[in-house]
Amino acid sequence: MVNEIYPLGSLPKIGETPKKMYAAVLRQENYGRPIDAFKIEKVNVPEIGENDVLIAVMAAGVNYDGVWAALGNPVDVIKQNERRGYKEDYHICGSDASGIVWAIGEKVDNVAIGDEVVIACGVWDKNAKDIIGGKDPMESETAGIWGYDTNYGSFAQFALVKDFQCYNKPSHLSWEEASCYMLTGATAYRQLIGFPPHQLNQKDPVLIWGGAGGLGEMAIKICKAFDAIPIAVVSDQEKEEFCKSIGAQGTINRKHYTHWGRLPNINNNAEMKNWTLEAKRFLNTYYEELGEKRKPRIIFEHSGQDTIPTSIYVCDTGGMIVICGGTSGYNADVDLRYLWVKQKRLQGSHFANPSDCLGMNQLVHTKKVTPTIAEILDFDQIGLSHQKLLDNKNKPGSMVIKVGMK
Numbered sequence: 071m072v073n074e075i076y077p078l079g080s081l082p083k084i085g086e087t088p089k090k091m092y093a094a095v096l097r098q099e100n101y102g103r104p105i106d107a108f109k110i111e112k113v114n115v116p117e118i119g120e121n122d123v124l125i126a127v128m129a130a131g132v133n134y135d136g137v138w139a140a141l142g143n144p145v146d147v148i149k150q151n152e153r154r155g156y157k158e159d160y161h162i163c164g165s166d167a168s169g170i171v172w173a174i175g176e177k178v179d180n181v182a183i184g185d186e187v188v189i190a191c192g193v194w195d196k197n198a199k200d201i202i203g204g205k206d207p208m209e210s211e212t213a214g215i216w217g218y219d220t221n222y223g224s225f226a227q228f229a230l231v232k233d234f235q236c237y238n239k240p241s242h243l244s245w246e247e248a249s250c251y252m253l254t255g256a257t258a259y260r261q262l263i264g265f266p267p268h269q270l271n272q273k274d275p276v277l278i279w280g281g282a283g284g285l286g287e288m289a290i291k292i293c294k295a296f297d298a299i300p301i302a303v304v305s306d307q308e309k310e311e312f313c314k315s316i317g318a319q320g321t322i323n324r325k326h327y328t329h330w331g332r333l334p335n336i337n338n339n340a341e342m343k344n345w346t347l348e349a350k351r352f353l354n355t356y357y358e359e360l361g362e363k364r365k366p367r368i369i370f371e372h373s374g375q376d377t378i379p380t381s382i383y384v385c386d387t388g389g390m391i392v393i394c395g396g397t398s399g400y401n402a403d404v405d406l407r408y409l410w411v412k413q414k415r416l417q418g419s420h421f422a423n424p425s426d427c428l429g430m431n432q433l434v435h436t437k438k439v440t441p442t443i444a445e446i447l448d449f450d451q452i453g454l455s456h457q458k459l460l461d462n463k464n465k466p467g468s469m470v471i472k473v474g475m476k
Contacts, residue, residue: 075112078227078449079475081126085183087173091115093226094452096161098149101142104456108140108225110449113160116222116230121196123181123231124173125189130224131166131250132447132455132469133284134397139163139218140456144400147218156221164224165191165217168239168248169474178233186239188252189224189231190427191216196234208260208423215421224249225452227474237427240435245475250468251434251441254284255292256422259430261370261392262292265417268368268390270296277356277366277384278302279373281318282309282466285394287442289370290317292430295438301359301366303377305462312466316442320359327352330376333403345379353384368392375399382408382416390415442467449473 072082075090082088094108101107118124139147139161147161171185181187194201195212207213217223222230239248262270270276276293280286281302293300294317301320302313310321324330329348334341357363365386371377374396381391382404391414396402408414422430433439444467447455452471458464 076227078473081227081474084170085172087115087124087228089115091227092449093162094164094449096139096147096163097159098142098146101140101146104137104140104460105453108453108456111160113158113162113226115228118173118175118230120175120177121233122175123171123178123233123236125167125169125187125229125231126172127167127169127224127227127229127473128245128475129168129249130164130471130473131253131284132452132459132471133165133253134395134459135165135215135218136163136225136452136456137460140453145218150219151221154220158221161221162223162226163217164226164229164471165215166249166253167224167229168245169229171236172228175233180233181236185236187236188239188248188431189216189229190235190237190256190422190424191218191253192421192423192427193220193232193235206423208420213420224473225471234424237431238435240431242437243434243441246443246446246470246472247441250284250443250470251288251439252427252430253421254468255288255434255439255441256427256430257394257419258285258288258292258370259433260422260426261394261419262289262296262368263429264419264422264426265390265392268392268415268417270298270368272297274298274367275360275364276300276368276370277381278318278370279377279381280304280397281313281321283464284468285372286313286370287316287467288439291439292433293317295433299360301356309466319361320356322352322355322359326355329380330398332375332401333379333405336405346383349380349383352380356384365389372396373398375402378402378404382414385412385414387412388414390417392417392419394419394421443470445469447471
């Protein structure tokens with residue numbers, strides 16, 4: 071007989087699904103500081119459709135989209151859910167997971183009950199006209215991020231995913247290790263590999279903002295796997311040492327510079343002179359860390375407002391700045407003179423398509439890339455983990471939440 075609900079860390083027999091589960095829930099009245107926004111509740115286990123897979127979550131990775139969800143900004147995820155037809159007045163976020171296939175829809179044929187999997191967070195309508203017409207699924211009008219743009223993410227005992235989100239778990243990784251690399255890893259892989267001709271080549275210098283975070287860590291490791299040269303930007307000495315320990319050739323402490331944020335008025339000669347002197351000083355430090363005078367061919371961006379002006383300035387002629395977020399703000403200034411005269415490319419990037427995910431998963435399966443866990447936390451510390459991200463007080467590497475494990 072199947073119980074109605076099971077304690078955290080325990081499950082019924084494989085294939086037997088309880089009616090309810092524990093989940094870390096967001097509600098509109100609790101939006102705000104992540105440490106206060108997440109509440110553990112008993113909720114219904116979601117029903118599966120014909121192309122759906124129910125995952126018993128073993129462990130879940132912590133990422134910045136959970137911060138945005140908790141804040142209710144830039145998107146109210148519950149209002150968004152309502153527009154997309156969800157009936158629940160709550161949201162379960164979490165966009166990274168490792169777990170066990172627990173139930174499958176009638177049309178699912180790529181996984182079986184009992185399979186151990188990692189979950190990719192890209193979701194879309196595979197029957198959409200633009201996808202059928204050959205468009206990259208992550209560029210489809212229907213594309214979104216599981217656990218942010220959809221409900222029933224990984225911060226619950228059971229998660230609801232589409233069949234195409236499931237990838238084989240590397241057997242040499244623990245549940246915790248397997249839970250924290252796909253979102254950041256596949257995102258970084260797409261940024262560095264997915265936009266030809268600006269793909270990693272041997273000995274390419276690459277500037278990586280936020281090198282000690284989950285995204286930056288993966289970017290450094292992918293660069294090393296392709297024999298490129300990563301230079302990481304961080305905020306303290308501990309993070310510098312971490313980046314060097316995982317393969318960065320050099321590091322730059324951004325706190326040694328003062329020109330971050332919006333560009334000054336370009337017609338104000340004095341202010342622009344001061345800004346440019348700081349940007350040049352930053353570039354000279356980059357040259358010192360690289361050991362030669364070559365500008366970065368690719369700049370790995372996700373901080374946005376504070377750093378885009380510098381990225382545009384220091385990028386190589388004909389190079390690419392590729393960005394997947396805006397953790398420091400969204401109003402980023404671009405001096406178009408550097409963009410058009412030097413023929414630089416400013417490229418947006420959003421998670422990854424199946425080819426990118428397969429490529430990233432292969433790097434992990436072949437042990438060319440191994441995730442680094444900074445901290446493993448209990449289920450009741452989900453709010454705390456996201457607060458650490460918001461306050462920039464997380465340790466280098468990835469944070470992981472134990473879900474289906476004792």
